[in-house]
Amino acid sequence: MEFFVKAKSIRLRSHHDKYLVAEDDKESVCQDRKGSIPQAKWEVEIVSGYDYVVRLKSCYGKYLTATNVPFLLGMTGKKVQQTIPKRLDSSIEWEPQREGKQYQVRLKTRYGNFLHGNGGLPPWRNSITHDRIHRHRHTGKDWLLWEIDMVEPRPELFGLPPPQPPQTVEAEPAPCSDMEEGKKKEEEEDSSSSISLIRGPISKNEHEDHRHLGSSMRAGRRVSYRVAAESGDFMEAEEATIIFSGNELEELVEMLEEETGMTDIIICSHWGGKLYPLRLQLPPNNAPMHVVLVPPSSRAAREVEVTGSPSKS
Helix, strand or coil: CCCHEEEEEEEEEEECCCEEEECCCEEEEEECCCCCHHHCCCEEEECCCCCCCCCEEEECCEEEEEEEECCCCCCCCEEEEEECCCCHHHHHCCCEEEECCCCCCEEEECCCCCECCCCCCCCCCCCCEEECCCCCCCCCCCCCCCEEEEEECHHHHHHCCCCCCCCCCCCCCCCHHHHHHHHHHHHHHHHHHHCCCCCCCCCCCHHHHHHCCCCHHHHHEEEEEEECCCCCCCCCCCCCCEEECCCCCCHHHHHHHHHHHCCEEEEEEEEEEEEEEECCCEECCCEEEEEECCCCCCCCHHHCCCCCCCCCC
């Protein structure tokens, strides 16, 4: 895509409103809400000889790589890591495919898999894998969509001159004391270690390419949830949290089904160890919620006397 040709570096934001991040171990990748950190910045290299095939290099100088290592035994998804291969092969090449909105893409490997930003419970939560599109599976269909934020444009493609070193006028140094000379040396060391990013003027036609810079996490309601076991027990289950920006119960059901990979769930509140299904409206004023997700086949579903999840629009 033309956008990648114009970008020197980018950020990639997943369907879960989290960024593709190179982890500090310089090997793993994950999703994180902190898009301003250096680990969320990926340098774009164009692969010559192909139409819009790119390599993405992390701040550690390693390439985003589609490996052949299964993420979990028995599952189809495979690990995505940071590597420096002995030769630049197809495992570090990605083909952007526009999907949906103007700045939304799918990243395809040379073997037909797609980069997935996973949700749900651990170990899937915040993980990155590559996998094929499961056309029969409704849940998770948006997990392979990535929204692009341009961090730095390529100056030469915008008609901008390459950065020039600052011109200085040499002057004969005045005599100074030993204390002044030591202070001057410290100031020179501090200035040499600082980094200044100066961006030239952007034309009106390219203004839209930069509209995502500085974007923040969408505001919403904090919803903490547990998944009830088939026996109906939920007190020992691990609690997870999402940010829900909708207003309707049906929207919350759909979001939690995407997060967990479950279908036809029943959302319940709990009091005194008992479950009570949510049927009508959510609490007002975006008040935080603690809920239990009940699989329809569990004993807990029969106990709350509900046959299915709320109807979806």
